[in-house]
Structures are given as structure tokens and as C-alpha cells.
Amino acid sequence: MKRTTGISALQFFILTFGLTIGTSILVTPSGMAHIAREDAWIASLISMLINLLMVILYIALARLYPGQTLYEILESVTGKWPGKLLTLAYLFYFISLIGTLLGNLGFFVSGEVMPETPPEVVQIIFLIAAIISARKGIIILARVGELFFPWVVVLLLVLVLALIPQIEWNYIKPVLEDGWMPVLHAGLQSSIFQEVIVLMVFLPLVRQNKPRERAYLLGIAAGDLVLSAIVLLSVLVLGIEQTENSTFPAYALAKTINIGNTLQRVEGMLITIWILTYFIKISVLFLSMLQGLRSIFGLKRQNHLIYPLSALFIIIAWNTYINTVYVNDIIATVWMKFASLFLLVIPAILYVTALVRVKLLKQKRPEPSSGSRQQESHKTP
Amino acid sequence: MSWGLFLLISLILVPVFETPQLIKLRSPRDLLVFFGIWAVALASTIGVMAGLPQWRVLDWARSFIQLFPG
Numbered sequence: 001m002k003r004t005t006g007i008s009a010l011q012f013f014i015l016t017f018g019l020t021i022g023t024s025i026l027v028t029p030s031g032m033a034h035i036a037r038e039d040a041w042i043a044s045l046i047s048m049l050i051n052l053l054m055v056i057l058y059i060a061l062a063r064l065y066p067g068q069t070l071y072e073i074l075e076s077v078t079g080k081w082p083g084k085l086l087t088l089a090y091l092f093y094f095i096s097l098i099g100t101l102l103g104n105l106g107f108f109v110s111g112e113v114m115p116e117t118p119p120e121v122v123q124i125i126f127l128i129a130a131i132i133s134a135r136k137g138i139i140i141l142a143r144v145g146e147l148f149f150p151w152v153v154v155l156l157l158v159l160v161l162a163l164i165p166q167i168e169w170n171y172i173k174p175v176l177e178d179g180w181m182p183v184l185h186a187g188l189q190s191s192i193f194q195e196v197i198v199l200m201v202f203l204p205l206v207r208q209n210k211p212r213e214r215a216y217l218l219g220i221a222a223g224d225l226v227l228s229a230i231v232l233l234s235v236l237v238l239g240i241e242q243t244e245n246s247t248f249p250a251y252a253l254a255k256t257i258n259i260g261n262t263l264q265r266v267e268g269m270l271i272t273i274w275i276l277t278y279f280i281k282i283s284v285l286f287l288s289m290l291q292g293l294r295s296i297f298g299l300k301r302q303n304h305l306i307y308p309l310s311a312l313f314i315i316i317a318w319n320t321y322i323n324t325v326y327v328n329d330i331i332a333t334v335w336m337k338f339a340s341l342f343l344l345v346i347p348a349i350l351y352v353t354a355l356v357r358v359k360l361l362k363q364k365r366p367e368p369s370s371g372s373r374q375q376e377s378h379k380t381p
Numbered sequence: 382m383s384w385g386l387f388l389l390i391s392l393i394l395v396p397v398f399e400t401p402q403l404i405k406l407r408s409p410r411d412l413l414v415f416f417g418i419w420a421v422a423l424a425s426t427i428g429v430m431a432g433l434p435q436w437r438v439l440d441w442a443r444s445f446i447q448l449f450p451g
Contacts, residue, residue, distance in 0.1 A: 096438040120384040293414065300408045304415050307395040311388055311422040312436075318384075319435040327439070334443045 007202070009211035011142035014149045015202070015284060016219025020051075020194050021152075021226055022281030023101055025274055026108065026248045028190055028227055029234035031331070033243040036186035038172050040243070041232040046187030048224035051194050055220050057347055058200050059213050064354045066209070070200035070288075071295035077354045084296050086346065091292045093342045096320070097195060098285050098313050102127065103321020105278065112251055113271060123317055126282070127310050133283040134290060134306050138202055141283050148276045155269045160229060162257045162266065167236045190227075192339045196220055197347065201288040247324060286313075385430035392423050 007015075032040035032047075065073045070090070075083030105126055106119025114122070133141050176183070199216065206212035234243045234253050243249045254267035289309060290302040299305075321327055357363045396419060403412045428435055 092438070092441075096442060099436075099438055118384075124384075124387075293418075297410060297414045299411050299414060300406055301411060304399045304403055304411065305418055307399070308392070308415070308419040308422040311392050311426060312418070314388065315422070315425045315429055316436050316438055318429065319437055320439055330439045330443060334439070334446050337446045337449075338442045 006205045006207050007139055007142040009206055009208065009215040011146055012199070012202070012206045012212055013215035013219040013222075014145040015142060015280060016196060016199055016216055017149070017223045017226075018145055018152075018277040018280030019196060019199065019284055020220055020223025021273070022277040022279075023104060023274070024190075024193055024227055025230055025270075025277065026250050027104075028193065029231045029243050029249040029253075030246055032186045032190055032231055033235060033240055033249070034186075035189065036183045037178070037240055038174065038235065039176055039178075039183045040186065040235050041172065041228060042176070043183045043186035044190065044224070044228035044231040046184060047190040047194075048221060048228060050188060050191035051196065051220050051224055052217060054191070054343060054347075055196060055216050057344075057351060058197060058203075059216060061347060061351045061354060062200060062203055064351075064358050067204050069202075069204055069291065069295070070197065071292055073200070073350065073354070075295075077350050077357065087292050087296050089346075090342060091289060091296075093339070094198065094285050094289050094292070095313070095316060098282060098289070099316030099320040100327070101278070101282055101285075102313060102317035103327075106317065107321055107324070108248060108251075112248060120314075120318070123314060126279075127314055129279060130282050130286050131306055131310050133279070134286045135303055138205065138284075138287050141280070141287065145280055148280070152273050152276055155273050156226060159254060159257075159266070159269055159273070160233065162259055162263060163233050163237055163253065165259065166256060167233070168239070169236065171236050171239045172232075189336050192336050192343060194220065194224070195285075195339070195343065197343055198284055198288045201291050202284070383430070385426055388426045389423070389430065392419070392426055395419060 028044070029040065032043050036043040061073060062068070065076050068076060071083075071087045074086045074090075077083070078086060102123050103119075106123040109122040110117055110119040133144070196216075203212060203216070206215065230250050230253070234249045237253055237256055238246070238249060242252065246252045250270055251267055254270035255265075257266050258264040286306075286309075290305055293299065293305055293309075294302045396416075399415060400412075403415060406412075425436060
């Protein structure tokens, strides 16, 4: 039987797509409508442009250190100990994300879908799926993504097509009434919620240079286009007030579908899309956490860390997602600055430093030390 | 149901399954890191059950950002 030691560009595209859509599909329209009002759809396109620029920055950085993971690049550019410190900072960012995502999952499922089920049960069940995924490794996750992808596309198409008859074009008028500033603000804020930098941990696993860069860019573009479509439909169908005031506008949107009293109550489709892409997102974050710990401590294996880490994730989720008011306050006042540090500021500084070191000072680029090879050993035939 | 207790029992069982494999691996570093993270998880779980102040990572992020006004 043929053994695969990497992931294909298509699989990488699907992982990027899933990471972009996961959770954002449910919550993004609300935040955008709050700031940009009727122009939320323009803001979502601006968010896509910002995300594409971010990915171009990451690709440029990866080109300077080919074959190296994010953590290896951090060490190569800044030195061993500062690199490890930065890796630790990224791990803190990822663990905060996982905690918040798990909390959000419990809050959504218990609040909207299964009100009699405690959020802890939902979180634990989902965490078990993530544990299995983490034990199997990124290659198996990429294959699972390939299986999920057609379903996600078909369900998205059905959802979008079923909403078209209910569109009310007047809801997006007037266009740009308050100028570009709210639109740019909403676009920037939304772009910070696509944590695509995490995929730099797995970028070296895609063998061919050009296809992997194309997959990275197309994955984020496709994911952001879907989000833009959902934002546009939310405003066109629900109107600004309902989009802004719903905690999960996309879910409210799916509930409005009613074609001839025959096709109705299809919000399950949205939940399916969300769960499938959410699974990809949380698994990718979990695997990148394991990879980061392995990189910091120079471990031989990483699988034995899965269970204690999972316990930490669930405890963080219980203590992070206390209530919507608290989380919304953090998102409004802290998260944009905090996340942009990891998504924009550090990568930009790294890129300039790396450019000076590699191009101007002609310093020799170190060979990929452990990360990519370690990841290859973390697979099943 | 006490979810903290469920988590505690699960955590106590983890070293029972993982330690033999870690010993076979002959890597003191792996063993140390595993027990370090396991101890943090165990302490956090006991903290949850005892109602002690917990990991509020978003509050930590807020404190960090407040170091840079403007």
C-alpha cells in the first residue's frame, strides 16, 4: 500500500477553507452589521482582502525559510530562546482560542439547538472527537476534510439557493451612507477572527511550493467569500436590526427558510456546516498546540500530551465563556489588539528581520530541524 | 452531575495508560513535560471543584493589552 508522507494542495485548501469558516459563519454577520450597518457586505469583502494580504505576508515569510514550520521560523529568525518565548506566546494565543471556541460551542448548542443538554456534555463530546483527530494526526484530518468538503459545499449551496426568494434588496440601501470608516473598521475587526497563521505550522507538509501557496490563498479567499455571502444574505433577508441583535444571525437566517411550506426547518443544514468546519478548526488548533509544545521542549513524541491538554482546554472553556456580555466586551475592547499582535505585528516584524538577515546579510538559512520531519512521523499509513 | 469529578477521574487514569509507554520511550524530557502538564491540569481541575479562582485567559489577554495604552 502506498504511504503518504505529506498532504496534498487540495487537502491544504480544504483545511484553510474549514479554518476560515469554522465558528465565524455563525457570529460574523452580527459584529459586522453592528459597525458597518447596511454596508456589512462591503466590510466582509474588505475583510477578505485583509486576510489575503496576511496570507501573502505568511507565504513571503515561509519562502525565506523553506520547509520550516511557524515555530522553526520563529527560532531561526530571532534565535533559540527568544524563538521559544515567542512560540510560548503563540501557544497562549492558540489555547485562548480553543477555550473560547469550546465555550462558544457549548453556549450555542445548549442555548439554541438542545436547550435541555448541559453545555459541558456538548463540549466533552466534541472534545472527544478532537482527541481522536489529534491522536490520528494532521494527515488523517486532511483526509477527513476531503470527505467533509463536498457535503459542506452542497449544504451551503442549498442554503444560499433556498434563501434567494426571501431577499429584500431595500435592506442594503443606502450604500456607504456613513462613508468608508465604519466599513474599514468592521472589515479589519472581522479579518482578525480568521486565525490562518496557524496553518503555517503545517505548510511544509505540502510538498510542491506553488500549489501549496495557491491552496493557502484560494482557501482563505473561498472561505471569506462564503462568509461574505452569509453576511450579505443575513442583511438582505433579516434586515439590519435583526442581524445586529441576534447572537447567531446565520442560525436565525436558516430558520427563515420556507419554500412552499414544504422545505422548512432546515437550520440543521447550517448546524452541520458549522459543526464540520468547526471540527476542522479545533483539530488544527489542537495539533498546532501539540506541535508547538514538541518544538519548545524538543520532545520525541507528542501524543501523550493529548489528554492532559484536553483537560486544560475544557477547564479554560468553562472559565472563559462565562457569558455573552463578558465575551462581547473582550471582543470589543481587547481581542482585536491582542490577535493582531499574533496575526500581523509579529509576522511583519519577523518578515523584515528575516529579509535583512537572509537577503542583505546573506546569512545561511538553517535546515528544517525538527518540525516538518516530526510531523511526518506523526501519521498513520 | 459534577463535571469536575468526571474530569478528575479521567485525569487520574491518564498516567496509568501513558506512563508505561513513556518509560519505553526512554526520554526523561518527555516524561517531565507530560507530568508537568498533567499536574497543571490536575491542579486546575481540583481548583474548579473547590471553587477557587481559575484560568481566565481572556482576562490575562486584557491585562497584557492594558500594558500598552493607546
